[in-house]
Amino acid sequence: MQVSDEGYIVNILKYGENSLIITIVSVGHGKITGFVKGALTKKKLGVFQLGNKISFNAYARLEDNMPSLKGIELLSSAAPSVLTNPQKLAVLSSFCELCYKTLPENEPLEGLIRSVICFMENLSADDWLKNYAVFEFRLLYFLGIGLDLGSCVVSGRIDHLAYVSPKSGRAVCEEVGRPYQEKLFKYPHFALHRNIVPTLKDVLDLLSMTEFFLKKNFFAVHGLKFPQNRDNLLKILEQKKDENA
Secondary structure: OEEEEEEEEEEEEEOOOEEEEEEEEEOOOEEEEEOOOOOOOHHHHHOOOOOOEEEEEEOOOOOOOEEEEEEEEEOOOOOOHHHHHHHHHHHHHHHHEEEEEEEEEEOOOOOOOHHHHHOOOOOOOOOOHHHHHHHHHHHHHHHOOOOOEEEEEEOOOOOOEEEOOOOOOOEEEEEHHHHHHHHHHHHOOHHOOOOOOOOHHHHHHHHHHHHHHHHHHHHOOOOOOHHHHHHHOOOOOOOOHHHHH
């Protein structure tokens, strides 16, 4: 295995006295976990931080071996965008942990990488939270938890879609779903039509839905614990909602 690529650091583990095992969501090769010898020096301290974008070379003699990562250069740091914003820091932590625990090793991310880049490259933009919610929505499809949102599960209508059923993962139109709206998720219009500007409540509604389906259809199925950073995220974002009220 020999790879040259760039990507975002999503997990860091100390190894020995001054080395690290880091996981990168790379642009061209998916998630790559590799060994970095001599990483813990003052000169390199700012390079190996969650969310940082780096370029790297990965080498492994055999496909099954953990690669060594060399030639690492810092392309951009996430710290300036998140350190002064508790909610944004919580979202970045959730993003990193979800990527680390759900994405397969050494497999291209196909369409999902666009959502990864959109979120990570726009942490300073006003729509950073919308971009994160769309990433989670696209993650469902990448993991094979694709929802059927094209027509109402009961009436077959393709207009006035307003809800999503937690049982079937299918859309429900306004007329059919109104009596049961407390048991249904809100239809994520802004995730399907990027020109729609969502409210904070719209984003929180979508994150509630993606959390439900990730827990039910991925983590429970694989016998995995739901990431702690993601588990706390909605409570933290509610603080942002209260501040804006």
